[in-house]
Amino acid sequence: MTTEKDKSINDELVRDIQVRLRKIEGQVKGIEKMVTSEACCKNILVQVAAARAAMSKVGGLVLERYTKNCLLHEADPIEEEKIQELVSTFLMFLK
Numbered sequence: 001m002t003t004e005k006d007k008s009i010n011d012e013l014v015r016d017i018q019v020r021l022r023k024i025e026g027q028v029k030g031i032e033k034m035v036t037s038e039a040c041c042k043n044i045l046v047q048v049a050a051a052r053a054a055m056s057k058v059g060g061l062v063l064e065r066y067t068k069n070c071l072l073h074e075a076d077p078i079e080e081e082k083i084q085e086l087v088s089t090f091l092m093f094l095k
Helices: 004-036 041-071 077-094
Strands: none
Touching: 004 041, 041 077
C-alpha cells in the first residue's frame, strides 16, 4: 500500500532524475560545441567523463526508484533494509 509520504518521496526522486537529465543534456551540448570549436582534446575528455559519471548517477536513482516502487509492495522494514543494501552495492559498482 502506497502512503502519501511514499508518493511524496517518489515525486521528489522523479524530479531529481529530471533535473539531472536536463543538466546532462546541457553537458552534452557543451561537449558538442567544444568539438566543433576544436577545443583541447583533454578538456573534451574531462567533460565526457563528467557526463558519463552523471549518467551513472541517474542510473542509480532509477534503480532506487524501481526497487522502491516495483519490488517493495509491503512496508516490511527488513525487506526494505535488504533492498537498500543491494542498491548501495550496485551504486558502489557504478562509481
